[in-house]
Amino acid sequence: MFRSHTCGELRNSDIGKEVILCGWVQRSRDLGGMTFIDLRDRYGLTQLAFNMESNAPMCEAAREVSREYVIKVHGTVKERESKNLKMPTGEIEIIVTKLEVLNAAITPPFTIEENTDGGDDIRMKYRYLDLRRSSVRANLELRHRMAIETRNYLDKQLFLEVETPVLIKSTPEGARDFVVPSRMNQGQFYALPQSPQTFKQLLMVAGFDRYYQIVKCFRDEDLRADRQPEFTQIDCEMSFIEREDILQTFEGLVRHLFKTVKGIDIGELPRMTYADAMKYYGCDKPDTRFEMRFCELNEVVKGKGFKVFDDAELVVGICAKGCAEYSRKQTDELIEFVKRPQVGANGIVYAKIGADGSIKSTVDKFYSTEELNKWADVFNAEPGDLLMIMAGEPNKTRKALNELRLEMGTRLGLRNKDKYQCLWVVDFPLLEYSEDASRFFAMHHPFTSPLMEDISLLDTDPGMIRANAYDMVINGVEVGGGEYSHLQQRIAEKMFSILGFTDEEAQAQFGFLMTAFEYGAPPHGGIAFGFDRLCSLFGGSESIRDFIAFPKNNSGRDVMIDAPSTIHADQLKELGINTTHSD
């Protein structure tokens, strides 16, 4: 037997027991008369004690083992003289009677501690050592728990997990596919799925009624921070339902996860239309942990001779509670912030509400006190508040003000990672007009249903049609999105014509799924959650990489196993391909 207990379970009540423990040497302290070793496994740490006086040879042996050695000890549980109440096992220690080195270890390239001395690169190269750190392991334990609870919930709701294929067909629309050359069908390629979208719709056509899958998806995109070429989705679809059923079911899932994994009751999810989200937050995934809604000022600022406002299509601002005392340095910093190319604004007009209610702006020469008071009214501003106003083309201005709002939320400590605000954003536009291509594109996919009440707009004003599409947003992060599809042939054909497809083109690109629908498709809809992202949110981290056991870096490389790599000429020959790369 290798162990009678783990390193996390011995307590006061075990005192006197003979035990066997195994694990890694976390640290070793030689105090002359006594040597102590902290032994670590997945479950915790236990202190081993070696007494030079009572057992010199054992103590000598203990001094020989270094950090990260794998050892096995026999011993007796004893009450500690100086207890460590921060450790679950801190009331006891083990008087070791036998010590066996199971495997020696060379010195790790960084310390296996919470505050490790290892940088990102070295920790990724030795990810198997990084994973020994308890915070990293805790992230993956959380991920395991999230997956189990997701499945338990969906199973109870009669969803069936169905594995869809990984080797599928490349499709020209959408993001770039990873492809796999076929040896048996030379000159041909499989593609790795960007999502199981087609297959989940086929499962609905097949009458599976309720499908889900926690599934790897792949996109060969240029990576930015926190995008991975392979990522995991919770992919779901259900039939014979209305949008309301979908929202209830999946808000139920997230409520279940918060309850079981974090012990938090998030209550009912509020809903916000896409139009409102854009109007009040300047983005389709507002962080609603804090209010600070946009207020529009066109009515009260125009025609007073301030050209910036007079020329602007939109004048809009936010009210930062209690920031009237911001120094010049602070307000300048914020102006620098919005002028950065990523934000792209020209500046900020400030107005401060003094403690006495008096208002003072950076554009006082254009506006009377009375006029400025009207501004304050629009914002419902109170003494001590700071108004921050931007102006220009509406979309660009809202986008920039959104960045400023988030920055202010962060500065004011309103974006606490342990507080969760979830919401549904609904009624996304069905179509997006591309000036470049002079045509509409489907914002989700061509089989998404329009809202029933907007169907008449198909003929008159397609750009205004709202889709039966929805996103779940938590703390300003889009964690999931989906759409509802109940397309009669007539509407499908109309959609393809609006999207500028000839019958032949529609057939070539979507013919396979359209054919399947002709055999009797139920009304259906679903959602896909980004599982890596959902885990990172639950873990209170901004990095999805911390929640992936073996992530890739920003060049799509796994630096631990050194992939991708060159392959043998024989392999290429068998596959019937050449590389055109010249080195």
Next chain:
Amino acid sequence: MFRSHTCGELRNSDIGKEVILCGWVQRSRDLGGMTFIDLRDRYGLTQLAFNMESNAPMCEAAREVSREYVIKVHGTVKERESKNLKMPTGEIEIIVTKLEVLNAAITPPFTIEENTDGGDDIRMKYRYLDLRRSSVRANLELRHRMAIETRNYLDKQLFLEVETPVLIKSTPEGARDFVVPSRMNQGQFYALPQSPQTFKQLLMVAGFDRYYQIVKCFRDEDLRADRQPEFTQIDCEMSFIEREDILQTFEGLVRHLFKTVKGIDIGELPRMTYADAMKYYGCDKPDTRFEMRFCELNEVVKGKGFKVFDDAELVVGICAKGCAEYSRKQTDELIEFVKRPQVGANGIVYAKIGADGSIKSTVDKFYSTEELNKWADVFNAEPGDLLMIMAGEPNKTRKALNELRLEMGTRLGLRNKDKYQCLWVVDFPLLEYSEDASRFFAMHHPFTSPLMEDISLLDTDPGMIRANAYDMVINGVEVGGGEYSHLQQRIAEKMFSILGFTDEEAQAQFGFLMTAFEYGAPPHGGIAFGFDRLCSLFGGSESIRDFIAFPKNNSGRDVMIDAPSTIHADQLKELGINTTHSD
């Protein structure tokens, strides 16, 4: 609301209720005065009734809907006049008051019935229609249940599910990899994993203690019946354990699955050494649903002038209970069976035990009655039994006799697919000698531990060393296999030298994992189950394809989506590859 109930749930107790149902038209019968429609969904069938007398327009409408139309009906639950007690809903029918066609359907290319008229090819092309058949859906429901129960069991045993990467590195050893050209690292390729072997061992080095994953794996092999290029494993590994712990844990998993999914108690799994399996069954995965063990006759048949036996290294046979009355035609058929190239034997010597205990063989001229009685003793044969004896080179003869034994088991109805016999086959050889390469190969992988008691053979007779490796066999099918690894550096080096690796070669091929082990590896071991196979066994089918939602054919093609396929020249250019295929 689309439905108040599913098509599987209405019973006598619901009579009088107003209900809404949705589903597909399974069949429709127009009896003149009455029209009946069987409405189908995932949960069952419900009869809809339309009465020409009481509601002529509704009845007319019902006559317009064809097979596989998707419809929604309002109606009242009524007791049926002629009940169908074979159907769970067979006591009731719905008097329809409103009928809505949600989507029409064109006529499917084959009937959606248990005994469909569709051949294999057409059903694969329209797999989404094939999946509407309840037996196919039941297979995938079973698969879902198996996965959920696997996770529940392993979660209770503190195993963590960890997702390992799909885009990994190609390794020269083993089966052929599927590869994925990297666009960002041109000239380089990822490989798809044949198994997560390396990663699961790294997770043990990382201290994860207990890992599992239900995971897709990939092998670019020439396909034979029932091999798929992508397949699913239940992959598991645990640390600080002995082999006994592994066998107990995973026999517990399979026991749990049989109990919860099939309601069968399989009890303790017997164990058989590889040596015994070969000696008594001629194969390493014996079907133990029936006995019919091999009996060796060298002691009693040699030296009587029958050259075939005298020249043979091994004379071995089986006893077929109650088959003494087999006709000449039957015994000749079996001789033809063993002479087929797949079996490759020369013939069978028969001996029949008459009802009176007298024995008569096809080689009576060489053996006295007394001698033949000794044969009967070896087999413990009884009146009415048929002895079937083969002779020749031991491995070849055992292999052929194994085929004959299985054939006899099938003929005698001893291989009932609803009866389950599980066992562990243990103590596989560590090494396999290849005459061609004049060297040893690792039968599992180079890090598998030898049995402790065989370690001394490393220097003297490596071919005789038994490995700490084991397979789980159910009904003659290997459903899982694994090995235990607790390698000290000394033994690892010895192994590499026996395998003929120079230090440099060992480093090049296994260096990465060897390095990881140097940082402190715990003793660990695990198992991988073939999940598709396990599901098909539980489903009582020999075809794994029936248990995969969207399988590929023997050419590795998905004929439904038509993959693999050619891709755009632009895609190839971006990836920096050319195809050498000429059409």
